[in-house]
Amino acid sequence: MIRYALRCRDCGHGFDGWFRSSADFEAQGARKLLACPVCEGHGVEKALMSPAVAAAPERVPRTGGAVTSAPAGEAAELYRQLQEMARKVRAEGHYVGAGFAEEARRIHYGEAEGRQIFGEASGQEVRGLLEEGIAALPLPPLPEDKN
Numbered sequence: 782m783i784r785y786a787l788r789c790r791d792c793g794h795g796f797d798g799w800f801r802s803s804a805d806f807e808a809q810g811a812r813k814l815l816a817c818p819v820c821e822g823h824g825v826e827k828a829l830m831s832p833a834v835a836a837a838p839e840r841v842p843r844t845g846g847a848v849t850s851a852p853a854g855e856a857a858e859l860y861r862q863l864q865e866m867a868r869k870v871r872a873e874g875h876y877v878g879a880g881f882a883e884e885a886r887r888i889h890y891g892e893a894e895g896r897q898i899f900g901e902a903s904g905q906e907v908r909g910l911l912e913e914g915i916a917a918l919p920l921p922p923l924p925e926d927k928n
């Protein structure tokens with residue numbers, strides 16, 4: 782059994798799914814047997830993961846003057862920043878597909894050139910990376926991804 786980190790294209794909900802194989806995942810998707818537990822949409826795909834490899838600390842959010850801490854507003858701002866990061870990663874990063882975990886590991890241990898990569902990883906692979914101290918982040922869906 783393989784565990785995949787999945788994402789709903791419609792509402793952005795992230796969840797895990799178990800499959801017999803990668804082919805099983807494709808088959809279930811093609812037959813619309815996969816559905817988002819939140820909105821029941823069939824636009825379910827493997828979540829794209831990105832490690833924070835070789836990523837310089839980005840701008841710290843600037844706060845000018847008085848700041849009100851409205852939790853909903855903060856969450857929206859954080860989400861906007863994540864989307865910005867995702868856009869940057871997709872534009873400048875190297876897509877490594879299903880080889881993500883392996884490549885992130887090679888970069889981490891200096892066996893490959895340090896660079897920003899993104900690709901697909903299962904929840905199990907991501908846990909393995911995190912346990913080794915390799916940061917991997919789920920990329921949020923982008924508005925332009927939605928049809």
Ligand SMILES: [Zn+2]
Nearest residue numbers: 789792817820
């Ligand atoms: Zn959904």
